Amino acid sequence: MKLWMYPLLVVFGAACYGILSTIIKLAIQDGFTASEAVTSQYYTGFLLALIIFILVKRGLPTIRGSFPVLIAGLFTAITGTVYGKAVEYMPASLAVVLLFQFTWIGMLYECVLSKRLPKQSEGVSLVFLFGGTILAAGLIDVDVSGIPWQGWAWGLAAAFSFAAFVTANQQPVPGMDVVTRLFLMSFYAAIAITFFQSPEILWNGMLGDGLWIYGTILGVFGIVLPIFLFSIGVPKVGAGMSSILSAVELPVAIIASMLLLGERLTLLQFLGIFLVLFGMTWPAMLQRFAMNRKLRLRRAE
Numbered sequence: 313m314k315l316w317m318y319p320l321l322v323v324f325g326a327a328c329y330g331i332l333s334t335i336i337k338l339a340i341q342d343g344f345t346a347s348e349a350v351t352s353q354y355y356t357g358f359l360l361a362l363i364i365f366i367l368v369k370r371g372l373p374t375i376r377g378s379f380p381v382l383i384a385g386l387f388t389a390i391t392g393t394v395y396g397k398a399v400e401y402m403p404a405s406l407a408v409v410l411l412f413q414f415t416w417i418g419m420l421y422e423c424v425l426s427k428r429l430p431k432q433s434e435g436v437s438l439v440f441l442f443g444g445t446i447l448a449a450g451l452i453d454v455d456v457s458g459i460p461w462q463g464w465a466w467g468l469a470a471a472f473s474f475a476a477f478v479t480a481n482q483q484p485v486p487g488m489d490v491v492t493r494l495f496l497m498s499f500y501a502a503i504a505i506t507f508f509q510s511p512e513i514l515w516n517g518m519l520g521d522g523l524w525i526y527g528t529i530l531g532v533f534g535i536v537l538p539i540f541l542f543s544i545g546v547p548k549v550g551a552g553m554s555s556i557l558s559a560v561e562l563p564v565a566i567i568a569s570m571l572l573l574g575e576r577l578t579l580l581q582f583l584g585i586f587l588v589l590f591g592m593t594w595p596a597m598l599q600r601f602a603m604n605r606k607l608r609l610r611r612a613e
Contacts, residue, residue, distance in 0.1 A: 318548040322557045323592075325541030328533040330564025333408075334572050335533070339526040346399070348518055350392050351509040352527025357535025358502040360528075364536070365495040378496055380483035385500025387477035388539075393508040395470040401463030410467025411474065412445045412562060418475035418555025425479070425551075433595040434552065440591030441559050447584025448562055478554050481546040493543045498535050553595065559588050 332353070339349040398407040416438050419430055430438075446452070485493065505511075513519055519527065546554045563585040569575045 318545045319553070319557055321541045321545030322549055322554045323560050325538040325545065326558035326561045327564045328538045328541075329558075330561040331568045332530060332534050333565055334568040335526060335529050337569070337573060339523070342522065342526070344518065344523055344526065345510070346396050347510045348513050348523060349526055349530065350396060351505055351511065351513050352519065352523050353530030353534045354389065354392070354498070354502045354505040354509075355514070356524070356527035356531030358498040358531075360531050360536050361495045361498040361539075365491055368491045378485055378488065380480050380485060381488070381493055381496045382500050384477055384480035384539075385497040386504050387473050387480060388497070388535075389501040389504035389508065391470055391473040391477060392505070392534075394466050394473060398463055398466035398470055401466065402459045406459070407463070407467050407470075408562060408565065409445055410464070411470045412441070412559065413468065413471035414475040414478070415441050415555050415559055417471055418478050418558075419552040421475055421479045422482075422550060422552035422555075430552075431595070433598045434556065437556050437591045437594045440587050440594065441556065444584045444587030444589075444591060445559070445562055447580050448566055448588060452580060475551075475555060478542070478546060478558065479551040481542045482551040482554070484547050490540060490543045494536065494539050497539050497543075501535070556595065557592055559592050563588055 336346055336349045340346060395407065395411055398410060419434060419438065423430055513523060542554070549557070566575075566577065566581060566585065570577050
């Protein structure tokens with residue numbers, strides 16, 4: 313696979329996460345709770361991963377050395393849980409901004425683990441991402457004085473958790489292919505979500521009442537596709553850059569809510585989306601310019 317394809321896989325994986333909040337809102341409008349929708353996401357995602365594993369591998373999974381996969385599975389379940397808690401205490405737009413602090417937190421994780429300082433291009437990118445996130449989420453006119461401290465705590469916990477999920481995906485497991493990684497990660501996440509959310513959907517008839525439809529969509533776009541794409545792309549791109557590229561989740565979330573929920577997109581939000589996209593591509597553009605400059609210098613010699 314060509315090197316330029318790995319960042320695209322990370323972008324597509326993050327874009328899948330962007331539609332989840334809209335699908336959950338549609339499920340709520342249909343009479344289900346957010347907890348029931350999230351639980352159906354993880355259970356259905358595990359079932360789909362199990363089917364893929366059986367069709368592709370036709371054998372028992374190897375769990376030796378799968379500790380990084382266990383950690384990633386736990387953190388993806390924790391992220392869904394604590395983010396749902398944050399939305400209970402504050403507007404969804406503000407919760408999104410807190411979640412998107414994972415961009416600089418993920419960069420911090422990688423810098424600590426690799427014992428390096430952030431690159432100048434990465435710092436500039438984070439500035440554009442932060443400013444664009446505030447505009448895109450429509451926070452200019454939001455009063456935050458009445459928001460309890462629990463909302464801030466849950467929102468930041470979601471950011472730290474998602475950054476840990478991206479970082480854990482960076483750790484390769486020797487001898488473990490992507491399909492096995494998908495199966496084990498979804499399995500660990502499904503077990504964890506059983507303790508945090510609503511496992512009673514397995515026997516109370518909610519799935520048969522239509523929850524399975526939302527669960528299937530959420531399972532595909534919230535478990536199978538992002539885990540599969542992240543498992544391929546993040547080890548090649550790195551956790552820090554993957555955190556920056558994952559900012560595409562916000563524009564996708566806003567556009568999805570506009571198309572499926574009929575929400576308005578203001579001029580400031582459009583400007584914010586542009587800044588987020590620019591911040592995402594800034595390091596790649598600088599790298600491209602540097603490569604072209606080296607080629608010109610070589611030809612001049």
